[in-house]
Amino acid sequence: MAEIHLNKVHKSYGADEVLHGVDWHIRDGEFVVIVGPSGCGKSTLLRMIAGLEGISQGEISIGERVVNDLEPAERDIAMVFQNYALYPHMSVYNNMAYGLKIKGIAKDEIEKRVNRTAEILEIRDYLKRSPRQLSGGQRQRVAMGRAIVREPSVFLFDEPLSNLDAKLRVQMRLEIKKLQERLGITSVYVTHDQVEAMTLGHRLMVLNGGYVEQLGTPIELYERPATAFVAGFIGSPSMNFLDAKISEDGKKAVFPGGDALDLPGDLAKHANHRVTVGMRPEHLQVDEGKSETTSQTVQVVEHLGADTLVHGTFGSGNSDLIVRLKGIRTIGKGEVLPLAIDPRNIHVFDPDSGKRLDS
Amino acid sequence: MVEHRPIVTFVSHLVLIFGVAIIAFPIWITFVASTHEAARMVQIPLPLLPGDQFFKNLELTLFKGLEGAGAPPVGFMMVNSLVMALMIAVGKIAISLISAFAIVYFKFPFRMGFFWMIFITLMLPVEVRILPTFEVVANLGMLNTYWGLSIPLIASATATFMFRQVFLTIPDELLEAARIDGAGPMRFFVDILIPLSRTNIAALFVILFIYGWNQYLWPLLVTTDQSMYTVVMGIKQMLEAAEQSPDWHQIMMTSLLAMLPPVFVVVFMQRLFVRGLTETEK
Ligand SMILES: Nc1ncnc2c1ncn2[C@@H]1O[C@H](COP(=O)(O)OP(=O)(O)O)[C@@H](O)[C@H]1O
Ligand SMILES: [Mg+2]
Numbered sequence: 001m002a003e004i005h006l007n008k009v010h011k012s013y014g015a016d017e018v019l020h021g022v023d024w025h026i027r028d029g030e031f032v033v034i035v036g037p038s039g040c041g042k043s044t045l046l047r048m049i050a051g052l053e054g055i056s057q058g059e060i061s062i063g064e065r066v067v068n069d070l071e072p073a074e075r076d077i078a079m080v081f082q083n084y085a086l087y088p089h090m091s092v093y094n095n096m097a098y099g100l101k102i103k104g105i106a107k108d109e110i111e112k113r114v115n116r117t118a119e120i121l122e123i124r125d126y127l128k129r130s131p132r133q134l135s136g137g138q139r140q141r142v143a144m145g146r147a148i149v150r151e152p153s154v155f156l157f158d159e160p161l162s163n164l165d166a167k168l169r170v171q172m173r174l175e176i177k178k179l180q181e182r183l184g185i186t187s188v189y190v191t192h193d194q195v196e197a198m199t200l201g202h203r204l205m206v207l208n209g210g211y212v213e214q215l216g217t218p219i220e221l222y223e224r225p226a227t228a229f230v231a232g233f234i235g236s237p238s239m240n241f242l243d244a245k246i247s248e249d250g251k252k253a254v255f256p257g258g259d260a261l262d263l264p265g266d267l268a269k270h271a272n273h274r275v276t277v278g279m280r281p282e283h284l285q286v287d288e289g290k291s292e293t294t295s296q297t298v299q300v301v302e303h304l305g306a307d308t309l310v311h312g313t314f315g316s317g318n319s320d321l322i323v324r325l326k327g328i329r330t331i332g333k334g335e336v337l338p339l340a341i342d343p344r345n346i347h348v349f350d351p352d353s354g355k356r357l358d359s
Numbered sequence: 360m361v362e363h364r365p366i367v368t369f370v371s372h373l374v375l376i377f378g379v380a381i382i383a384f385p386i387w388i389t390f391v392a393s394t395h396e397a398a399r400m401v402q403i404p405l406p407l408l409p410g411d412q413f414f415k416n417l418e419l420t421l422f423k424g425l426e427g428a429g430a431p432p433v434g435f436m437m438v439n440s441l442v443m444a445l446m447i448a449v450g451k452i453a454i455s456l457i458s459a460f461a462i463v464y465f466k467f468p469f470r471m472g473f474f475w476m477i478f479i480t481l482m483l484p485v486e487v488r489i490l491p492t493f494e495v496v497a498n499l500g501m502l503n504t505y506w507g508l509s510i511p512l513i514a515s516a517t518a519t520f521m522f523r524q525v526f527l528t529i530p531d532e533l534l535e536a537a538r539i540d541g542a543g544p545m546r547f548f549v550d551i552l553i554p555l556s557r558t559n560i561a562a563l564f565v566i567l568f569i570y571g572w573n574q575y576l577w578p579l580l581v582t583t584d585q586s587m588y589t590v591v592m593g594i595k596q597m598l599e600a601a602e603q604s605p606d607w608h609q610i611m612m613t614s615l616l617a618m619l620p621p622v623f624v625v626v627f628m629q630r631l632f633v634r635g636l637t638e639t640e641k
Pocket of ligand 2: 042043044159
């Protein structure tokens with residue numbers, strides 16, 4: 001059990017800086033997820049915590065110890081790799097036992113621990129097999145087993161599910177979550193998949209190009225994204241972004257076609273400024289006879305069964321807009337849907353810096 | 360492309376049989392010669408079918424040898440050859456494994472410099488550097504020793520390159536997993552790299568054993584003492600036996616015996632050998 005402190009952590013490869021100062025306090029027993037697009041530095045950060053990459057600047061501590069100069073094996077961590085990295089010439093049992101053997105743990109204690117872990121992960125039947133003889137999902141379990149059996153104070157996961165097929169991924173995701181709750185071990189999980197991040201993490205770090213965009217719980221990120229990047233990254237289909245201007249009194253967003261929407265608060269200090277307005281597809285609903293606020297001209301309709309995705313253009317302008325309606329709707333092409341949105345679900349961002357604008 | 364016309368089958372078999380005959384016929388003659396008495400082997404025409412002296416010749420060659428030619432019993436020379444070939448094969452593999460390990464997994468000053476130095480030794484086989492090497496071996500007092508026979512042949516750029524290629528195919532994540540498991544460099548080398556190179560080591564062993572066994576020029580130079588003669592140079596020695604016609608039955612028996620160990624090595628290690636040269640998945 002341990003907390004992790006990241007203190008102004010930088011990473012450079014030669015002259016290239018790929019992480020520009022990360023601060024984070026991960027609490028004991030917490031499950032946190034680092035999420036971001038490919039190449040944003042997620043793995044690099046995780047590997048710095050693991051000790052597989054040097055720390056160019058700043059400090060990382062695990063528990064009470066600053067670990068900057070400690071070898072991976074001395075950091076009391078365990079890591080699950082994307083490609084599992086099982087030792088191909090060792091049986092499943094030996095894969096799990098190898099680290100314990102090196103630590104000099106007694107043979108019968110090793111056997112007890114491996115068996116107990118194998119029990120938890122339901123891989124007892126494969127202990128004698130070699131990794132070659134296992135399916136992807138089974139290898140994944142063995143890789144987790146190898147981490148669990150060490151009884152570390154921190155688990156590190158680097159996209160552990162991305163080599164599995166979609167169905168197995170959902171199933172393993174749930175298992176990882178249950179397992180972490182059961183063991184209560186501080187875990188850092190890296191993924192590029194926002195659904196995985198939202199479902200697994202107690203808290204998330206959204207990374208973009210080596211900068212931390214936002215830290216927060218999944219609900220905070222969804223309800224109050226700090227930047228347009230986070231707003232667009234979290235949620236599927238992605239948030240609609242529309243160019244607009246704040247009205248004179250700061251109470252409305254006015255769109256190029258002349259439409260206007262009420263804002264959640266008073267943005268008078270940004271009056272007459274250009275802004276980006278964000279609205280999630282699921283927050284736009286068909287206005288049933290109430291005062292219509294805006295509309296959508298329908299182009300394409302996609303039926304997902306539980307939901308219907310309507311693609312079209314916003315109001316009287318020609319910006320793209322996606323709306324997600326509950327249930328099955330019969331909507332024809334060219335139809336004009338009257339739409340309403342609760343002002344509290346409207347997000348306003350600075351078009352240049354991408355930062356959220358609040359009253 | 361698979362053809363089923365009989366003429367194609369016929370011609371391809373003909374070619375194959377012809378090829379086999381070219382290779383097999385001299386070996387057959389060697390075998391036949393080793394089964395006759397000395398006197399029969401100097402009569403024309405030479406026999407094409409085996410005689411009945413095989414076991415007698417075998418015993419004579421193995422345990423007594425050609426006394427007149429100043430060669431020790433062939434059994435003795437075979438032991439020398441075996442020791443030399445094993446020392447060369449094992450030594451080459453050990454040195455190349457370690458140097459490839461250093462080049463692939465460690466950062467040290469002039470790493471590429473060392474790499475190229477090893478590369479350059481490809482251009483300097485024993486035959487090219489034979490005089491200076493002889494000088495060194497002589498000054499170290501290693502003439503007429505197993506060390507003198509094998510050490511100068513041990514350094515191997517080819518094997519170093521092969522292991523370097525093998526190590527480069529091993530995913531980095533494996534090294535990282537081992538580091539997290541607490542394995543230091545030597546543990547990683549012994550517990551993970553060597554087992555993963557197992558089949559390559561076997562393939563290389565076959566090639567190097569044969570290379571060592573067939574050495575001729577170098578043993579000829581560094582051994583003056585009969586007790587250190589190797590079988591391959593011994594054959595030549597027997598041919599040069601002065602003041603008498605060559606004892607073909609014994610010479611051929613010796614050749615036959617000299618061929619056997621490489622054949623055994625290939626046959627017993629064939630499975631690993633093929634896997635070592637073709638396997639790509641790690
Ligand atoms: N060993 C390295 N040398 C130079 N640049 C690297 C190295 N490893 C990663 N990078 C760069 O660092 C950035 C972040 O990489 P990474 O952490 O692997 O991204 P991801 O978020 O996809 O896991 C990338 O731009 C990558 O090109
Ligand atoms: Mg990555």
